[in-house]
Structure formats: C-alpha cells, structure tokens
Amino acid sequence: xxxxxxxxxxxxxxxxxxxxxxxxxxxxxxxxxxxxxxxxxxxxxxxxxxxxxxxxxxxxxxxxxxxxxxxxxxxxxxxxxxxxxxxxxxxxxxxxxxxxxxxxxxxxxxxxxxxxxxxxxxxxxxxxxxxxxxxxxxxxxxxxxxxxxxxxxxxxxxxxxxxxxxxxxxxxxxxxxxxxxxxxxxxxxxxx
Numbered sequence: 001x002x003x004x005x006x007x008x009x010x011x012x013x014x015x016x017x018x019x020x021x022x023x024x025x026x027x028x029x030x031x032x033x034x035x036x037x038x039x040x041x042x043x044x045x046x047x048x049x050x051x052x053x054x055x056x057x058x059x060x061x062x063x064x065x066x067x068x069x070x071x072x073x074x075x076x077x078x079x080x081x082x083x084x085x086x087x088x089x090x091x092x093x094x095x096x097x098x099x100x101x102x103x104x105x106x107x108x109x110x111x112x113x114x115x116x117x118x119x120x121x122x123x124x125x126x127x128x129x130x131x132x133x134x135x136x137x138x139x140x141x142x143x144x145x146x147x148x149x150x151x152x153x154x155x156x157x158x159x160x161x162x163x164x165x166x167x168x169x170x171x172x173x174x175x176x177x178x179x180x181x182x183x184x185x186x187x188x189x190x191x192x
Contacts, residue, residue, distance in 0.1 A: 001057045002175065003083045004029065005046075005074050007092040007115040010064040016151045018135040021093040021160075022115075023062050025133065028164035029053065029171060030060055038062060044080070046073045056175040059083070067115040071122030078123065089129040089174070090119055091167065097134025100159045102166055104131045104186040106179060129179070131170065131186065133163055 006026030014020050030038065035051035038060075046061045059081055063073035078088055092115055097103060107127040110117035120126060137156070152160065166186065174182035 001059065001081060001083055002053075002087045002089060003059050003061065003074070003077055003081065004053075004089045004171065005061045005063065005070075005077070005091065005119075007067060007070050007090060007119075008062060009066050018093055018095075018152060019067060021133045021135060022091045024160065025091045025131070025164060025167050026060055026062050028168055032168040035060060040064065044073055044076045046077065048077070054172045054176045058175075067118075069118055070115040071118035071120070074119045075122035085123055085125045085127055086129070088123070089131065089171070090116060091131045091133065092116055093135045094132035095136055097132060098136050099134050099156055100163060101134035102131060102163060102170070102186045103134075104129070104170060104183045106183070129174075131167060133167070 004026070006022035006024070008014065008020035008023035030049055033051065033053045035049045038047035038049050041048050044061065045065045046063045048059060048061045050057070050059050052058070059077060061073065061077055063070045065073050074088070074090070078085070092113055094103070094111065094113065096111065106129055109126065110120055116130065119128060170182050170186040173185050
C-alpha cells in the first residue's frame with residue numbers, strides 16, 4: 001500500500017493559491033483513477049480516500065492541519081495503515097522551480113518548504129518520496145509568503161492542467177514500474 005499526500009491549507013480562502021498545488025494534484029489523482037470522494041477523518045486530521053491506482057492499493061490524503069503542521073497528519077496516517085516510509089509520497093509546491101516544472105526525489109531535506117519540514121520531523125526519516133511542482137513565474141516573486149498565498153492566473157492554470165496529467169502519469173509509473181522510471185519521466189518532462 002502507498003500513502004500519497006498532497007500538501008496545502010484548508011479553507012476556501014486558500015483553494016486557488018499556489019501553496020495548495022499539493023491539494024490540486026491529489027484531486028487530479030482522485031479524478032483520474034475514479035477514487036471515492038474525499039471525506040474528513042478527524043483522527044488523521046485529513047481528508048482521505050482509499051482505492052486502487054493501477055491495481056495498487058493507496059490511501060490518498062489532504063491534511064487539514066495547515067501547512068506548518070502537515071507532518072502530524074502524515075505521521076498519523078503512516079502509523080495507522082502501517083505504511084513503510086519508502087511507500088510514502090508527498091506532493092507539494094516549490095517556489096524555486098519555474099511553473100510547469102516537476103521534480104521527483106527519493107530523499108533529502110525540506111528545501112525550505114515548511115510543510116515538508118513538518119513531514120520530515122514527524123517521520124524522522126529523510127527517505128520520503130516527494131514530487132515538487134514548480135510555481136514560480138518568470139518575473140521576480142517578491143515577498144515569499146504573499147507570493148505562495150497568491151492565486152494563479154488563467155494562463156498559469158492552463159500550464160497547471162498539463163502538470164496534473166504528468167503527475168498522474170508519474171504516479172502510475174511509480175506504482176507499476178519503478179521509482180527510477182517515474183523519476184526519469186517526471187524529471188525530464190519538458191516544462192512549458
């Protein structure tokens with residue numbers, strides 16, 4: 001079984017923001033593989049759904065803890081379902097990558113992302129799979145917190161639509177092929 005977590009912030013005021021790209025990708029996976037609707041599970045402090053992606057059982061989750069506390073939710077899910085850390089995948093925004101760029105890694109630090117920092121602190125293991133989705137435009141971004149909580153433009157959302165398809169395919173490759181195959185696909189896919 002895999003645990004796939006999209007990071008974001010709960011609440012309607014954050015729905016269309018760059019920092020909620022993880023939620024957008026989780027929704028894209030749910031839609032692409034026709035999983036049941038997300039439902040809030042208070043014991044995990046997350047909206048979750050379960051089902052099969054490419055004939056592999058998955059738990060798909062969107063923590064409802066706000067970004068800085070995401071690790072509490074991820075840790076609770078991992079423990080309850082007894083999922084090894086090597087089968088935990090976290091998807092989140094990366095302000096240091098251009099919009100349209102996707103990168104997958106199998107280990108490392110948080111890269112300054114507070115949600116991933118929280119996940120790593122709770123799991124106490126750097127070997128967490130992660131897919132980072134670029135959110136930076138070609139222009140300078142200014143204040144980081146204002147930027148990540150800003151909404152995407154219509155043109156940026158069009159780029160994001162292609163990114164969603166690539167992430168869906170990358171997850172399928174991870175589950176049916178190998179980690180290296182998924183990384184090669186996502187890390188070499190052409191950005192817009």
